[in-house]
Amino acid sequence: MGKSIHRLINEAELFSGLAKGDERCFDAIYNHYSNRLFPFVDKMVRSRNLAEEIVQDIFVQLWINRHLLENVQYPTAYLFNIAANKTLTYLKKISNNQKLVDKISAGYLDYSNDTEEQLILKESAKIIEMAVAQLPQQRRLIWELSRNEGLTHQQIADKLGISTSTVNNQLGHAMQHVRTFMNNRTGLLSLSIFILLSDR
Incomplete structure (x- = not known):
């Protein structure tokens, strides 16, 4: 280390x-x-x-x-x-x-399975985690349900008792925040970051 x-x-x-x-x-x-x-x-x-x-x-x-x-x-x-x-x-x-x-x-x-690219993806993922940690509580929860648990917008809406339009809006704001945070940190949005941020 x-x-x-x-x-x-x-x-x-x-x-x-x-x-x-x-x-x-x-x-x-x-x-x-x-x-x-x-x-x-x-x-x-x-x-x-x-x-x-x-x-x-x-x-x-x-x-x-x-x-x-x-x-x-x-x-x-x-x-x-x-x-x-x-x-x-x-x-x-x-x-x-x-x-x-x-x-x-x-x-x-x-x-990207190679060791060098795994390191880059891990670095990018860490910066994304820092960005997500700054999100308001509900927005962060919606992001995590979407990105980490793979729930659809409808499933998130049903789980939280909110509308799908609210889910869409909150995810849009979250994405914009993460992209801005990444740009400020690295100066670029690479393909690796695009893959990490893209919809599943």
């Missing part, structure tokens, strides 16, 4: 250094992450050349937007968020076929 925390602190410090324009920090981040991002992107695009191009683009974007990195708390999740978003954005540009996008998303779910 101590070793993991120490690594996280070092990575956060590297991002902070990069935010100040330190090229050595950029090189260290590139060397540390490029080989980890490549198989993640390659799994979705199934093209080595395209995956290499996207990974290079990720780091170009990272350098251009380095001033935004001062307070990044979860460097690994942050970079994989960028990778997921950039990859899906590219795929959507080259295909108007929704089935392809769905297939890519399904492939991501399969890939």
Whole structure:
């Protein structure tokens, strides 16, 4: 545990250094992450050349937007968020076929069984839990019945003795709060977060 925390602190410090324009920090981040991002992107695009191009683009974007990195708390999740978003954005540009996008998303779910992606999903889930904890009592209960217990809107309404329109309204407000909270924490909404937040 101590070793993991120490690594996280070092990575956060590297991002902070990069935010100040330190090229050595950029090189260290590139060397540390490029080989980890490549198989993640390659799994979705199934093209080595395209995956290499996207990974290079990720780091170009990272350098251009380095001033935004001062307070990044979860460097690994942050970079994989960028990778997921950039990859899906590219795929959507080259295909108007929704089935392809769905297939890519399904492939991501399969890939997320790997240890690295499990860590990212766990980090995202923890932040979502923090957001949900801030919800008003009834709104939080409705969220938990929907997300954790898998009840339909009608079942929640019957269980709590309220209307389905109230359930819909409360879940809508809860979703907006969680999305805003996630954006403020990570700066992005990745595919992994979308999967965690999407309706079941």
